[in-house]
Amino acid sequence: MKLPIVAYGDPVLKKVCVDIDETYPDLQQLISNMFETMYNASGVGLAAPQIGLPIRLFIVDTKGDEEEEAYKRVFINAQILEESGEPWAFNEGCLSIPEVREDVMRKPNILISYYDENWKQHKAKVTGFPARVIQHEYDHIEGKLFTDKLSLLRKQLLKGKLDAISKGNVSTDYKMRFPKQNKKR
Known part of the structure; x- marks a missing residue:
């Protein structure tokens, strides 16, 4: 099921999210819905706050290209343990902030600890574009x-432009929920 994406200005996007455990209700269905929502919006990542849930869950699928392999993962209760390397600029966008892209500096290498959708714990070194998306x-x-x-x-x-987004004055190909507008798109 495609879920509406929460737009800039919604308080849930500014909350530090909470850990979840194996008993979180309908987690597998939620993960499936998040992937469907992300693909429908042509995204490469989606975090639970972007669908209105203040929990430590996000998904990534960089799909890959000629230079890099596809990188698809589910991250539950993730903690970035280390970031390293010379920061590099990349033009980023966000499904919650449509029509806005800006250069953002990030380090190219990370060490991250997380659980996957089967509650298997991982500690992984990730580099390049997948590290940036994470x-x-x-x-x-x-x-x-x-x-x-x-x-x-x-x-x-x-x-x-950000104020306009929060009021729903933006055009997207996917459903959104706007904090300063009562109706859903």
Whole structure:
């Protein structure tokens, strides 16, 4: 089932999320719905806060290209243990902030601990684009958005556009829930 994606300005996007355990209700169905929602919106990652749930769950599927293999994972109760390497800029976007893309600096290597959808614990080193997507989604479960990493000037320049998004004045090919608008799209 495709779920509505929560738009910029919703308080759930600023919450530090809570851990879950194996008894979380209908977890496998939720994960399946998240993948369907992400694919429908042409995303490469989706975090639970983006569908209105303040839990430490996110998914990634970089789909791969000629240079990199596909990287598809479910991350439950993830903790980034280490980030390393020379930070590099990449033009990022977010399904919760449609029509806004900005260069964000991130380190190219991470060490992350997490549980997968079968509650198997992993500790993994991830590099390159998959590491960047993980860091972006991890920020979501920490109550941070990519716009929080921008300079004060860039944030000021984007203020009108971000306000418009929160009011529903944006066009997307997927369902969204807007904090300053009563109806769903």
